[in-house]
Amino acid sequence: MRDWDAFTISNLPISSIDLMENAARACVTWLEDHEFLYSEKFTIFCGKGNNGGDGLAIARLLGERNKKVQVFILEFGQPGTADFQTNLQRLHGSEVDIQYLQEGGDLPEIFPDSWIIDALLGTGTSRPATGRLEILIDFINRSGCPVCSIDLPSGMPADFSIGPFNSEGQPYFPSVRAKVTLSFQSYKPALLFAENAAYTGLVHLLDIGLSSAFLKSTDPDFEGVDQEMASGIIEPRSPFAHKGNFGHALLIAGSVGKMGAALLAGKACLRAGCGLLTFQSPETERSILQTGLPEAMLLTGHIDANYYRSIGCGPGLGQSAAAATLLEQILNEVKRPMVWDADAINLLAVQTEWQKKIPPFTILTPHPKEFDRLAGISINESERWNSARALAISKQWIIILKGHHTLIAMPGGKAYFNTSGNAAMAKGGSGDVLTGLLTGLIARGYTPEKAALLGVWLHGRAGDFAASEWGMESVLAGDIIDQIGNAFMEISS
Numbered sequence: 001m002r003d004w005d006a007f008t009i010s011n012l013p014i015s016s017i018d019l020m021e022n023a024a025r026a027c028v029t030w031l032e033d034h035e036f037l038y039s040e041k042f043t044i045f046c047g048k049g050n051n052g053g054d055g056l057a058i059a060r061l062l063g064e065r066n067k068k069v070q071v072f073i074l075e076f077g078q079p080g081t082a083d084f085q086t087n088l089q090r091l092h093g094s095e096v097d098i099q100y101l102q103e104g105g106d107l108p109e110i111f112p113d114s115w116i117i118d119a120l121l122g123t124g125t126s127r128p129a130t131g132r133l134e135i136l137i138d139f140i141n142r143s144g145c146p147v148c149s150i151d152l153p154s155g156m157p158a159d160f161s162i163g164p165f166n167s168e169g170q171p172y173f174p175s176v177r178a179k180v181t182l183s184f185q186s187y188k189p190a191l192l193f194a195e196n197a198a199y200t201g202l203v204h205l206l207d208i209g210l211s212s213a214f215l216k217s218t219d220p221d222f223e224g225v226d227q228e229m230a231s232g233i234i235e236p237r238s239p240f241a242h243k244g245n246f247g248h249a250l251l252i253a254g255s256v257g258k259m260g261a262a263l264l265a266g267k268a269c270l271r272a273g274c275g276l277l278t279f280q281s282p283e284t285e286r287s288i289l290q291t292g293l294p295e296a297m298l299l300t301g302h303i304d305a306n307y308y309r310s311i312g313c314g315p316g317l318g319q320s321a322a323a324a325t326l327l328e329q330i331l332n333e334v335k336r337p338m339v340w341d342a343d344a345i346n347l348l349a350v351q352t353e354w355q356k357k358i359p360p361f362t363i364l365t366p367h368p369k370e371f372d373r374l375a376g377i378s379i380n381e382s383e384r385w386n387s388a389r390a391l392a393i394s395k396q397w398i399i400i401l402k403g404h405h406t407l408i409a410m411p412g413g414k415a416y417f418n419t420s421g422n423a424a425m426a427k428g429g430s431g432d433v434l435t436g437l438l439t440g441l442i443a444r445g446y447t448p449e450k451a452a453l454l455g456v457w458l459h460g461r462a463g464d465f466a467a468s469e470w471g472m473e474s475v476l477a478g479d480i481i482d483q484i485g486n487a488f489m490e491i492s493s
């Protein structure tokens with residue numbers, strides 16, 4: 001963010017103080033647009049960095065709108081930044097009441113029925129809050145007032161989970177508990193972790209006019225997957241194409257009582273655009289597959305795995321001896337990247353000698369528990385993300401660590417987080433849909449890296465369409481499949 005800020009100031013005719021003004025205006029406009037948050041009274045807590053400067057500018061703008069505003073500035077024992085001082089001067093002479101909180105002084109008396117704007121610390125947070133700052137964070141959290149945090153909940157470091165202690169002894173970071181966090185221009189990693197959500201509240205990103213050219217001039221090692229990225233990957237279907245052009249996929253899936261998982265994966269695989277699909281599934285379950293998905297074929301005997309352009313393993317497979325034998329045979333024969341999910345991952349966690357046989361660029365799609373079985377227990381999501389990134393590099397696998405913001409860790413070290421999808425997808429079967437989709441995209445001809453980015457985004461987007469049709473409670477995994485086409489259409493030109 002600091003580099004992006006500096007790039008913008010040197011490449012666009014905009015000064016740092018005007019960027020701060022943009023940020024403050026964006027916050028106030030957002031508050032105005034969300035009437036339920038737009039109280040008559042605001043209590044604004046400011047540090048003396050630029051986050052505090054944002055708070056002062058917000059105070060002035062709210063004062064101009066005839067809101068009753070009180071500002072408390074926490075004395076850190078050092079002068080404010082230049083933009084903080086400019087905004088302090090701009091605030092003097094207004095109706096806004098400004099008070100200073102000294103180390104060791106009394107706690108403030110605040111309007112009991114106000115909204116709190118939290119502008120104590122932003123991306124400059126460098127260590128856990130202690131002393132007066134920690135007491136003030138606790139005071140804000142106990143005040144009973146709803147809190148809107150600016151850029152980050154104060155105390156939360158931009159790049160980590162705030163707690164609990166991790167294996168490297170990273171300390172717990174006391175943090176403001178916000179109802180809403182208004183963050184500037186881009187997600188900070190801390191805003192993506194599940195355990196931080198109780199502190200960030202709802203996160204909204206506000207455009208403050210940072211230069212878009214910066215993103216083209218840099219190759220960050222951590223990036224969001226969004227509609228623009230997905231539409232840059234998608235390839236059109238040639239008018240003269242035949243089914244042979246779009247690949248033949250093999251799904252090794254299903255066992256007694258779990259054929260639904262195979263069907264879900266199979267439907268999603270075909271919806272991904274691949275030409276042909278064959279299942280390798282138990283003979284006894286033949287009628288379920290052949291009536292549930294007449295478009296697919298079924299193999300029950302020996303398979304020549306190398307015949308298929310892509311192979312997806314795991315949905316509903318179970319962990320029986322027969323499943324293990326089948327996967328071992330696949331590993332001994334197949335040298336191209338595959339997709340491994342669910343019980344295939346669980347077996348891989350136990351059969352550690354298999355791991356060196358997994359072809360490079362194979363996609364693994366664990367949910368957090370499956371991941372911990374494979375890589376050891378992580379104490380929080382930021383630790384798990386680091387562990388996934390390290391494993392992707394050391395094994396040369398693509399790891400798709402599923403969650404609200406699914407992480408995609410590439411063998412080259414780069415990592416992505418997904419921005420589509422929603423909690424309606426938190427229901428059995430959603431992961432099987434993703435496995436099928438990824439297997440279908442690889443058969444269709446996408447490289448595993450492109451398939452991973454496109455597939456994860458399409459899956460979440462289809463979930464978003466399903467949620468708008470069925471509501472957050474009632475979406476079924478099959479509804480996600482039915483919306484894959486709409487997700488494709490949105491990014492096809």
Ligand SMILES: NC(=O)C1=CN([C@@H]2O[C@H](COP(=O)(O)OP(=O)(O)OC[C@H]3O[C@@H](n4cnc5c(N)ncnc54)[C@H](OP(=O)(O)O)[C@@H]3O)[C@@H](O)[C@H]2O)[C@@H](O)CC1
Nearest residue numbers: 005020023049050051121122123124125126127128129151
């Ligand atoms: N595009 C952009 O980037 C834009 C950014 N903008 C805004 O600027 C914010 C970043 O501002 P910033 O860099 O001045 O940092 P900020 O968080 O205000 O505080 C730093 C000070 O706090 C101190 N400090 C740190 N931890 C501490 C602790 N635990 N306890 C006590 N002190 C602690 C730290 O001290 P130090 O670590 O140096 O010892 C330093 O003095 C950003 O979040 C956004 O709101 C917008 O205006 C517009 C455009």
Ligand SMILES: Nc1ncnc2c1ncn2[C@@H]1O[C@H](COP(=O)(O)OP(=O)(O)O)[C@@H](O)[C@H]1O
Nearest residue numbers: 367403404421422423425426428429430431432
């Ligand atoms: N709250 C959520 N927000 C976004 N996506 C979600 C959410 N909950 C679940 N999902 C998505 O749904 C899928 C669930 O996968 P998984 O846990 O393997 O389910 P299952 O094994 O039951 O099929 C993942 O792709 C995940 O990213």
Ligand SMILES: [K+]
Nearest residue numbers: 118121150152
């Ligand atoms: K803040």
